[in-house]
Amino acid sequence: xxxxxxRFLWYELMTTDTKAAKTFYxxxxxxxxxxxxxxxxxxxxxxxxxxxxxxxxxxxxxxGRTGAVPKWIGYVGVDDVDAAADRLERLxxxxxxxxxxxxxxxxxxxxxxxxxxxxxxxxxxxxADEKPADPNAPGRVGWHELLxxxxxxxxxxxxxxxxxxxxxxxxxxxxxYQQFSAGGQTIGGMFNKPASVPIPFWLYYFNxxxxxxxxxxxxxxGGRILEGPIGVPGGSRVxxxxxxxxxxxxxxxxxxxxxxxYFEPAGARDPSATRFYVPKKTAPNAGEVRPSAGSIGxxxxx
Numbered sequence: 001x002x003x004x005x006x007r008f009l010w011y012e013l014m015t016t017d018t019k020a021a022k023t024f025y026x027x028x029x030x031x032x033x034x035x036x037x038x039x040x041x042x043x044x045x046x047x048x049x050x051x052x053x054x055x056x057x058x059x060x061x062x063x064g065r066t067g068a069v070p071k072w073i074g075y076v077g078v079d080d081v082d083a084a085a086d087r088l089e090r091l092x093x094x095x096x097x098x099x100x101x102x103x104x105x106x107x108x109x110x111x112x113x114x115x116x117x118x119x120x121x122x123x124x125x126x127x128a129d130e131k132p133a134d135p136n137a138p139g140r141v142g143w144h145e146l147l148x149x150x151x152x153x154x155x156x157x158x159x160x161x162x163x164x165x166x167x168x169x170x171x172x173x174x175x176x177y178q179q180f181s182a183g184g185q186t187i188g189g190m191f192n193k194p195a196s197v198p199i200p201f202w203l204y205y206f207n208x209x210x211x212x213x214x215x216x217x218x219x220x221x222g223g224r225i226l227e228g229p230i231g232v233p234g235g236s237r238v239x240x241x242x243x244x245x246x247x248x249x250x251x252x253x254x255x256x257x258x259x260x261x262y263f264e265p266a267g268a269r270d271p272s273a274t275r276f277y278v279p280k281k282t283a284p285n286a287g288e289v290r291p292s293a294g295s296i297g298x299x300x301x302x
Contacts, residue, residue, distance in 0.1 A: 004077035006162035006182040008144055009122055011054040011204055015070040015245045018044060018058050020222075024243050025056075028217045029139055029206055029251075048139035070247040072204055074144065075108065075122040076162060084121045084161065085109045091157050113157055115149040117200040135187065136207065142252050143205035144188030147197060151178055151190040154200075170233070203240070205252040211237040214251050218243075 015021045022033045022044055031046035031053060044056040059070060078084040081099045089095060092114035099109045099121075109121045135142045148154040155178060158164050167179035167186040179189040193200055208214040211229040218225060218241045226248075228239030239251045 003183060004124070005079050006164055007077050008074050008141065008187070009077045009124060010075035010120075011072060011141055012075070012120075013054065013056045013070070013072050013247060014059040015056065015243075015247060016059050017245055018042060018056055020244055021056055021070075021247075024221045024223065027221055028214055028223070029208060031139055046139075048137070051133075053133075053139055054141075070243070070245040072202075072247055072249055073118055073120060074141075074202055074204060075120040078121050078123060078162070081107045081109050081121050081123045085111060088113075088121070088161055091160055093157070093161075113154060113200075115154060115200045117146065117148070117154075117202060119202060135185070138207050138209060140207050141204045142207040143250075145203040145205065145250070146188070146190035146200070147193035147203065148190050148200050149193065151176070151192055154190060155180070201248075203248060203250055205238065205250040208251050208253055211239050211251050211253040214253075215239045215241070218251075 013021060013025075025031050025046060026033055031048065033056070034045045034047055034052075036043045036045045036055075042058055045052045046054050046056065085095050085099055088111050094112045094116075095109060096112060096118070097108075097110035099107055101107050105125055107123045107125075110118065111121055112118045133140050146154060155164075155166070158180070162182065164180045164182055167181045169179060170177040175191050177189050177191045179186050181187060215225050215229050218239075222244035224242045226240045226242065229237050229251075230239070231237050235254055237253050240248070241251065242248050
């Protein structure tokens with residue numbers, strides 16, 4: 001039996017221009033779009049070969065509200081969505097969408113941690129869908145990064161909710177970058193966001209074969225490079241970007257066993273030191289969301 005508890009199972013982009021986003025990500029990352037719309041609800045699946053990677057939906061569908069911000073959001077597997085939502089509230093988190101069924105596909109609940117960072121609790125109906133994806137495979141998310149208001153308070157929350165364990169940590173004068181593992185596999189890191197970033201959020205790193213080439217495709221497609229491409233410990237290269245609609249994401253190539261995120265060698269000043277890479281752009285807003293009949297299932301209502 002596959003144990004998917006505490007593992008990221010799905011990722012969804014909510015945006016204001018699905019046609020433009022579909023073209024942009026297909027060119028930048030190499031995903032193949034596939035229509036999975038239902039009556040009254042448009043939904044696009046991004047695939048690599050025969051495997052689905054993530055979903056794309058219209059942020060404004062049925063929301064009846066304006067001012068929504070395009071964003072990526074992650075779905076984390078749990079054994080029991082209802083029990084996990086109750087536990088999350090007891091730990092100080094908030095439930096934006098109560099446990100809801102997508103018939104034949106999943107049960108999910110859109111929530112936020114005590115610092116306001118949004119994510120989704122999810123239980124897939126088909127056990128085969130819960131098989132962990134290869135984190136090093138092209139087009140997949142290879143790293144999950146939490147920019148927290150206070151990571152030392154955030155970590156116990158996620159540890160209690162999902163069973164995440166501390167992995168390696170990188171420290172320097174400005175911050176500590178704490179990596180975490182799920183099911184014995186290191187899957188991400190967390191640290192205190194810079195003061196210039198107004199709210200906490202999750203950042204997802206998509207694997208590409210060549211970060212420099214992918215970064216050129218980002219700008220050619222109308223997106224922006226916020227930082228990078230830069231080298232990080234372990235031999236990887238990363239870049240932080242926004243797509244043309246403003247959703248933030250990251251690119252990574254050849255991830256090693258060390259930190260992916262905001263640390264890079266300080267170069268000639270001190271080869272053994274690291275430097276904190278401060279974002280130049282504010283983070284996407286984490287708002288309320290409502291359910292829909294997507295691949296796993298929800299849409300924004302910010």
